Each structure stands twice: as C-alpha cells, then as structure tokens.
Amino acid sequence: MSDVLLQSLITGVTIGSAYALVGLGFAIIFNVSDVVNFAQGEFVMVGAMSAVSLLAVGVPFAVALFLALVIAVCIGLILEKFAIEPAKSATVVSTIIITIGASIFLRGLALLIWGKDFHSLPAFSGETPIHIGSATLTPQSMWVMGVTAVLVFLVHQFFNRTITGKALLACSANPIAASLIGIPVKRMMLFAYGLSALLGGAAGLLIAPIAFTSYDAGMMLGLKGFAAAILGGLGNPMGAVAGGVVLGVLESLGAGLISSGYKDAIAFIILLLVLFFKPQGFFGKAGEERV
Amino acid sequence: MKRYRGFFALASIITLAPILFPVNYFVTVVGVSIAINALIAVGLNLLMGYTGQISLGHAAFFGIGAYASGLLTTLLSWNPWLALLVGLLATWLVAELIARPILRLKGHYLAMATLGFGIIINILMVQPTHITGGPDGLSDIPVLNILGWDIDSDIRWYIVANGALLLGVWVALNLINSRIGLALRAVHGSEVGAQMMGVDIEKIKIKIFVVSALFAAFAGSLFAHQQGFISPDSFSFHFSIELVVMVVLGGMASKYGPIFGAAVLTMLPETLVVFEDYEVLILGAIMMGIMIFLPQGLWVGLSQKIKPLFIKKTISVEPAGG
Numbered sequence: 001m002s003d004v005l006l007q008s009l010i011t012g013v014t015i016g017s018a019y020a021l022v023g024l025g026f027a028i029i030f031n032v033s034d035v036v037n038f039a040q041g042e043f044v045m046v047g048a049m050s051a052v053s054l055l056a057v058g059v060p061f062a063v064a065l066f067l068a069l070v071i072a073v074c075i076g077l078i079l080e081k082f083a084i085e086p087a088k089s090a091t092v093v094s095t096i097i098i099t100i101g102a103s104i105f106l107r108g109l110a111l112l113i114w115g116k117d118f119h120s121l122p123a124f125s126g127e128t129p130i131h132i133g134s135a136t137l138t139p140q141s142m143w144v145m146g147v148t149a150v151l152v153f154l155v156h157q158f159f160n161r162t163i164t165g166k167a168l169l170a171c172s173a174n175p176i177a178a179s180l181i182g183i184p185v186k187r188m189m190l191f192a193y194g195l196s197a198l199l200g201g202a203a204g205l206l207i208a209p210i211a212f213t214s215y216d217a218g219m220m221l222g223l224k225g226f227a228a229a230i231l232g233g234l235g236n237p238m239g240a241v242a243g244g245v246v247l248g249v250l251e252s253l254g255a256g257l258i259s260s261g262y263k264d265a266i267a268f269i270i271l272l273l274v275l276f277f278k279p280q281g282f283f284g285k286a287g288e289e290r291v
Numbered sequence: 292m293k294r295y296r297g298f299f300a301l302a303s304i305i306t307l308a309p310i311l312f313p314v315n316y317f318v319t320v321v322g323v324s325i326a327i328n329a330l331i332a333v334g335l336n337l338l339m340g341y342t343g344q345i346s347l348g349h350a351a352f353f354g355i356g357a358y359a360s361g362l363l364t365t366l367l368s369w370n371p372w373l374a375l376l377v378g379l380l381a382t383w384l385v386a387e388l389i390a391r392p393i394l395r396l397k398g399h400y401l402a403m404a405t406l407g408f409g410i411i412i413n414i415l416m417v418q419p420t421h422i423t424g425g426p427d428g429l430s431d432i433p434v435l436n437i438l439g440w441d442i443d444s445d446i447r448w449y450i451v452a453n454g455a456l457l458l459g460v461w462v463a464l465n466l467i468n469s470r471i472g473l474a475l476r477a478v479h480g481s482e483v484g485a486q487m488m489g490v491d492i493e494k495i496k497i498k499i500f501v502v503s504a505l506f507a508a509f510a511g512s513l514f515a516h517q518q519g520f521i522s523p524d525s526f527s528f529h530f531s532i533e534l535v536v537m538v539v540l541g542g543m544a545s546k547y548g549p550i551f552g553a554a555v556l557t558m559l560p561e562t563l564v565v566f567e568d569y570e571v572l573i574l575g576a577i578m579m580g581i582m583i584f585l586p587q588g589l590w591v592g593l594s595q596k597i598k599p600l601f602i603k604k605t606i607s608v609e610p611a612g613g
Binding site for chain 1: 347411575586
C-alpha cells in the first residue's frame with residue numbers, strides 16, 4: 001500500500017510540475033492583463049511538437065529543444081500582438097472567447113502541420129530508473145522536477161529582484177499609474193506573454209518523453225494549468241505552482257486508488273470543491289466587487 | 292402583437308423554406324441540426340446574454356437529455372416520451388443542485404467551474420462502459436412517435452425540430468418580456484444595483500440557469516432520437532464552446548441572434564467540407580475575428596446597419612436586441 005502511495009506521489013509531483021509551469025504562465029498573464037489565456041496549453045503542445053519535428057529533420061537534441069522554445073515564445077508574442085492587443089476594451093466573456101478561439105486556431109494549425117499522430121521525445125538522459133522500495137523514479141522525472149524548480153526559482157527572483165520584474169508587477173497593480181511613471185505597459189504585456197509561452201513550452205519539452213504528445217494534447221494540460229492557478233488563487237504566481245503540484249499529486253493518488261479512467265474527473269471535482277468552499281483559492285486574497 | 296413580429300417572421304421562414312426548397316439538403320437535413328442547436332442557443336442566451344453569466348459546460352445538459360433518452364429507451368425499452376420527461380427531471384435536479392454554488396462565482400471562476408462540470412459529466416459518459424457504451428456510445432435508439440405518427444423521415448424531423456424551436460423561442464420571448472426578464476437585465480447591468488432594487492439575484496440566476504439547462508436537455512432528447520445514435524464526442528467541451536460561439540456570433544441579448552449564430556455555425560462545417568482539414572482552423576479564426584472586430588456579434592452588428600433602411604424615425608425604447 002505504501003508503495004502505491006509513494007509511486008503515486010512520484011508520478012503526481014512529476015505531472016504536477018508540468019501543471020505548475022502552465023499555471024505559473026496563467027498567473028503571470030492574468031496578473032499583467034486580467035486575461036485568462038485559454039491558449040496556454042497550446043504553448044505546451046507547440047513546444048513539444050516543434051522539438052519532435054526538429055529532431056526528425058536531424059537537428060541536434062539540445063539545439064532542437066532550444067529552437068522549440070524559441071518557436072513557443074514567438075507564438076506567445078504573436079498571440080499578444082494580434083489577438084489580445086487589438087481587443088483592448090474587451091469584456092471578460094470576450095477575452096475568454098478570443099483566447100479559446102486562439103487555442104482552437106493553433107490546434108487547427110497543428111493538425112495541418114503534424115496530422116493526428118501521437119509523438120514522443122526521447123528521454124533527456126537515459127531510461128535507467130532508480131528504485132525506491134518497489135517504486136521507481138525515472139531520470140526524466142528528475143529532469144522535470146529539477147528544471148521546474150529552477151524555473152520557478154528564477155521567475156520568483158525575477159519578480160522580486162529585477163527592475164523589469166518589478167515593472168511587470170507595477171503594471172498588474174495599476175497599468176495607468178505604471179505608464180505614468182514611465183513603464184512601457186504595452187511592451188510589458190508582450191513580455192509577459194513571451195515569458196508565459198516560454199514556461200509552457202518548457203513544460204511541453206519536459207513531459208514529452210513521459211506522456212505522448214499530439215496536436216490536441218494542449219487542451220487538457222492548459223485546463224489543468226488553469227485549475228492549478230485557481231487552486232493557488234488566481235494572480236498569485238507561487239500559489240499557482242503550489243496548486244499545480246497539489247493537483248498533480250491528488251490526481252495521481254486518485255488514479256492509483258480509484259481508477260485511472262476517472263483521473264481527469266478527480267482533478268475537476270477537486271477544483272469545483274475548492275471553488276465552492278474557498279473561491280479565492282488557498283493563497284489568494286479575497287476580492288470584493290466595486291459598484 | 293408588435294413584439295412578436297420577429298417571431299412570425301421566423302415562423303414564416305421556417306415554414307416557407309421546405310416548401311420552396313423541398314429537396315435541398317441544407318433545408319431538410321441541415322435544417323434539423325440547426326433547429327436543435329438553435330434551441331440550445333436560445334436557452335443559453337437567456338443565461339449569457341440577458342443575465343450575463345457565462346457557461347462553458349452547457350453541452351453537459353444537452354448530453355444528460357440525450358443519454359437519458361438513449362439509455363432508458365434502449366436498455367429499459369421505455370416509452371420515448373416518458374424517457375424525455377425523466378431526462379428533463381434529471382436535468383432539473385442536477386442544474387438546481389449545482390446552480391447555487393456555481394452561480395455564486397463570477398467571471399473567470401464561473402467559466403472555470405462550468406467548464407469543470409461539463410468535463411466531469413463528459414467523463415461520466417465515457418467511463419462506465421458497461422452502461423453507456425463508453426466512447427463508442429449508444430446505438431439503435433428507437434424513433435419518436437407522435438400520436439401514431441412515426442418521425443422517421445427528414446421532413447418529419449424538420450417539422451418536429453423546428454416546432455420545438457418555435458416553442459422554445461416563444462417561451463423565451465415571454466420570459467424576456469415579463470417581470471423576470473426585466474430583473475434579468477438588471478442583474479446583467481449591475482448585481483449590486485439589482486439587489487438594491489429588491490431583486491433576489493441569487494434566486495433569479497438559479498431559475499434562469501435551470502431554464503437554460505432544460506432547453507438544452509430537451510434538445511438533447513430530440514437529438515438522440517433523430518440521430519438514433521449518440522456518443523460522448525457530441526457532448527464534449529468543444530461543443531460547449533461552439534454553443535457559446537453561437538450565442539456570441541449572433542450577438543448576446545439579441546432575441547433572434549442566437550438562431551442566426553446556430554445557423555451559421557451549423558452550416559459552416561457543411562460548406563467547408565471541401566476544406567475539411569481547415570475546419571478547426573477557420574472556426575478558431577472566426578471566433579477571434581468576431582470578438583476583436585465585431586464584439587456585439589454579427590447579427591446585431593449587421594441588423595443595426597440594415598434597420599434604419601426599413602424603419603423610419605421610430606424611436607426605439609427597446610433595450611439592445613434585434
């Protein structure tokens with residue numbers, strides 16, 4: 001029994017790390033622009049699929065990963081420039097539909113380019129697992145957790161220690177005031193989308209060797225990332241990370257103890273319960289409506 | 292009677308179409324799908340357009356209606372009408388149950404919660420394979436029979452589906468023009484403001500959520516009998532999105548906009564058959580394009596341009612709508 005628990009914990013933290021990265025991207029964009037970016041999951045898919053294609057045409061592994069990240073970031077920048085920026089005064093419902101439209105558009109594009117086949121990346125460094133009791137820990141899992149930890153640390157430092165990071169926070173606090181003290185708000189928005197696409201792309205590369213990827217793999221990952229961000233309290237980047245890991249662990253415990261078919265249902269039931277009983281998430285501040 | 296002018300225009304179009312084009316595929320076959328989708332969109336518009344509450348999970352209610360009809364008539368050989376009734380009751384129960392906690396949420400949280408609900412219901416259709424048939428779905432759903440009249444041809448379905456649509460539109464119109472309708476729009480304008488004026492916003496939001504769910508479930512039952520076969524794919528997150536697009540494309544809080552939206556979105560894949568691979572791409576592009584350039588929706592945007600050509604100097608006191 002404890003082995004099942006341990007194995008679920010390992011799997012959960014691994015997949016939860018991916019959710020955490022996607023959720024972190026959600027939180028960053030939401031902070032700066034008040035937009036929930038439903039196309040976040042597509043960054044994950046674009047990252048993984050681009051890497052697969054680049055490898056297939058003979059690009060060296062490390063270069064392929066790097067280029068895939070560049071492609072994901074470009075998609076993020078294009079999305080902001082051509083879909084979010086023109087619709088500045090849009091309502092919540094409008095921005096939800098725009099970003100869902102963008103995600104469907106990207107999925108359609110991926111379908112044209114890559115077809116419906118499932119793809120996978122080779123593991124970054126070998127397949128020999130480490131045994132802990134009867135549970136196993138693959139090197140790729142360690143890559144996922146390690147790189148996620150590093151990225152989260154860097155983002156945290158970025159927001160707290162650099163001028164650009166603080167400028168970004170200023171934009172989220174009050175865009176007008178930020179522009180008055182000379183922060184280029186538009187460029188900051190662009191930067192936020194780029195950064196969150198980078199995080200999504202990285203998540204895609206990290207888990208592609210574990211989970212298969214296909215043109216429609218982004219949707220569920222995006223939704224889970226959204227769930228992670230909400231669990232942590234929308235707009236709290238580190239809360240989103242915690243939310244992602246918690247979601248991953250609970251989901252894989254549920255899959256191990258109940259049934260793997262209901263894995264996604266478990267994630268969303270947890271989400272609904274949190275929304276019903278603690279709508280501001282675990283680490284969010286309670287908001288109030290202004291008349 | 293003036294307020295029903297649009298209704299009679301709609302009824303005339305629906306009646307004339309099959310008379311003028313009796314063998315046209317787009318009228319007798321696609322027309323049935325349009326009517327079914329439009330029925331859901333009209334219900335969803337009450338919630339989204341008039342009350343301002345988004346639902347990204349309405350495909351779930353459509354699915355509950357369809358699966359209730361499908362399961363009860365095939366596994367238990369019930370009478371289709373009894374199954375339909377049970378489907379509506381089940382939907383009522385589920386909607387009433389989740390409406391209270393869900394509608395307390397706003398904006399993105401509401402979107403996420405309804406989306407999550409839709410996905411949970413969809414998984415419940417896929418997973419218990421021995422009951423629901425899993426991803427393959429249910430087949431051999433019997434035909435519907437009205438007073439000894441088997442509804443088994445395209446044109447008969449056209450009549451039934453469009454009759455149901457007109458009934459739905461009639462109910463919606465009366466609701467919009469009633470005191471409840473005014474309260475709904477007040478809630479949309481400002482919840483706090485509506486509350487100050489003595490509107491029980493929680494009760495009214497729940498009521499309209501249930502009504503829009505019932506619209507979807509009723510359409511679901513019809514859909515199950517019309518297709519004779521249902522699978523979870525028809526009730527996925529993707530369909531919930533399409534429903535929202537239908538409402539938005541037509542223009543929210545427009546009385547006939549959602550029907551227009553449903554017609555456009557249902558015909559789209561049929562006309563795009565030549566570009567089959569591009570269908571998804573184009574749907575996404577349309578969603579973005581409309582929201583960025585015509586945020587009021589295609590129908591409202593267009594009808595505001597056309598109306599002045601026909602109506603001279605009447606001062607409209609009706610709130611937004613076409």
